[in-house]
Every structure is written in C-alpha cells, then in structure tokens.
Amino acid sequence: MSATPCQLDTLIKSETTHIQICRDCDEVHLHMGPISLRLSRDHYQRLASDISQGLYRLEIPKLSTEMIHGTRPGTFHS
Numbered sequence: 001m002s003a004t005p006c007q008l009d010t011l012i013k014s015e016t017t018h019i020q021i022c023r024d025c026d027e028v029h030l031h032m033g034p035i036s037l038r039l040s041r042d043h044y045q046r047l048a049s050d051i052s053q054g055l056y057r058l059e060i061p062k063l064s065t066e067m068i069h070g071t072r073p074g075t076f077h078s
C-alpha cells in the first residue's frame with residue numbers, strides 16, 4: 001500500500017454515484033451514498049458489464065411491451 005494518498009480524477013458524478021480513478025494505483029473509487037468501494041480497473045470493468053447486463057434483462061419486459069403497444073414501423077394485414 002502506498003503511503004501517499006490517492007490522486008483522484010472524477011470519471012462521473014451524478015445524483016446516485018461518484019466514480020473516480022486513481023492514476024497512480026489504477027484503482028476505481030466508487031461512492032454511492034454511505035457506501036464506498038475500491039476496485040481494480042479490471043474488477044470495475046467486469047462489474048460495469050454485469051450491471052449493464054442486469055439492467056438489460058430488467059428492462060426487456062418493459063421494452064417488449066413498448067414494442068407491442070407503442071409505435072411500430074409496419075402494420076399487420078387487416
């Protein structure tokens with residue numbers, strides 16, 4: 001562990017999260033309210049991928065409903 005504090009650059013800051021990278025130790029600092037995580041860059045990338053896939057699966061039923069009931073490019077024969 002380095003004795004010097006991390007030099008953090010903000011990657012994104014929103015209402016829900018603040019994500020920073022330390023260019024020195026190459027760790028990602030993820031802050032969500034009272035929770036803070038320090039992840040390796042690789043772990044962070046895999047977590048981000050998992051979150052994206054989870055979100056996709058969560059939203060599929062909603063997207064399917066919108067495709068059925070929303071605007072659609074073609075019409076069926078009537």
Ligand SMILES: [Zn+2]
Pocket residue numbers: 005006007022023024025026027
């Ligand atoms: Zn650091």
